[in-house]
Amino acid sequence: MDGKGRAIDNIFIERFWRNIKYEKIYLEPSDNGLDLYCKIKEYMT
Structure with missing residues (x-):
């Protein structure tokens, strides 16, 4: 984490949220x- 605004600083969190969206939210839409x-919660555990 060299400096403010570096693109690779957020790569782990960005990948994590991308995986949640593509594996859970988009494939299994929720009613509420x-x-x-x-x-x-199930995905994270």
Whole structure:
């Protein structure tokens, strides 16, 4: 983490959220927020 604004600093978090979106949110759409919360919680554990 050399300096402010470096593109590679965020790569792990960006990849993590991209994976959640493509594997859980887009493939298994939710009807409500509680369902979405449970799916993300399940993915993270």
